[in-house]
Amino acid sequence: MTPTPTDSGPRHDRRAARTSTRAVLDHLADGDPEQRLPLGELLAGLRQSAFGLLLFLGVLTAFIPIPGLAGAISGPVTMLVGLQLLFGLRRPWLPRILAARAPHRRAVVRFRNMLAGTLRWLEVLVKPRLEWVLDHRLASATTGLLLLALGALLWLPIPFTNYIFGGLLLLFAIALLERDGVLMLISWLAGAAAVLVFGTAAGSLLELGLSLLQRWL
Numbered sequence: 001m002t003p004t005p006t007d008s009g010p011r012h013d014r015r016a017a018r019t020s021t022r023a024v025l026d027h028l029a030d031g032d033p034e035q036r037l038p039l040g041e042l043l044a045g046l047r048q049s050a051f052g053l054l055l056f057l058g059v060l061t062a063f064i065p066i067p068g069l070a071g072a073i074s075g076p077v078t079m080l081v082g083l084q085l086l087f088g089l090r091r092p093w094l095p096r097i098l099a100a101r102a103p104h105r106r107a108v109v110r111f112r113n114m115l116a117g118t119l120r121w122l123e124v125l126v127k128p129r130l131e132w133v134l135d136h137r138l139a140s141a142t143t144g145l146l147l148l149a150l151g152a153l154l155w156l157p158i159p160f161t162n163y164i165f166g167g168l169l170l171l172f173a174i175a176l177l178e179r180d181g182v183l184m185l186i187s188w189l190a191g192a193a194a195v196l197v198f199g200t201a202a203g204s205l206l207e208l209g210l211s212l213l214q215r216w217l
Helices: 009-017 021-029 039-043 049-063 069-086 105-114 116-125 137-155 162-178 181-216
Strands: none
Touching: 021 049, 021 105, 021 116, 021 162, 039 049, 049 069, 049 105, 049 162, 069 137, 069 162, 105 116, 137 162, 137 181, 162 181
16 A cells, blocks of 8 residues: 555655565566675665565575585574574674675576465465564564574484475565564464474484494493
8 A cells, every 4th residue: 555645754664674575586586597696785675574585595495405405504594593583683693704695596586486386375365464473572582582493403414304494484484574473473383383393303313312322332
């Protein structure tokens, strides 16, 4: 809806800050497929939605079928986003080595094409609502804590879980980008269940590994 002349400045700013996931992907995919996209420049003008974009881009490697790659990249990026939300940062901070990283545009194009049908479906369901779930200090900390735990689990070499964690983290990323508090609440529930189930499994595997190691020593 077009703002009326009586709309206040802050309200207009909040509307301007909203970012469509599909629009972001279309913008990133438009251009030379061999061009690299420095993370620092991509996040500069997005305000709080930058957390969603950083998480979104970080999760891309979870869908590349190369053993170890998802955990080595997506895990730490997810934990970085989670840690900053946990401590209440309003905009993401990137270490220099990560800010200079630049994924190829062609990777974004492939990912956008893969998600085209899903994004069209999401556009009908996802919209800005219950924004306190994204902005309230305690709610933001809850999101950050869950992302920390999920990032740590993604980092672990748990077989056949890349797509599971990747899909779940995409829900968090889209909720942040679209300012959808209802989707974030759903992500909390799904994330907490995943942490409980896979965290218990990871603990059991670690205990089994330690016991086997002790037998050999």
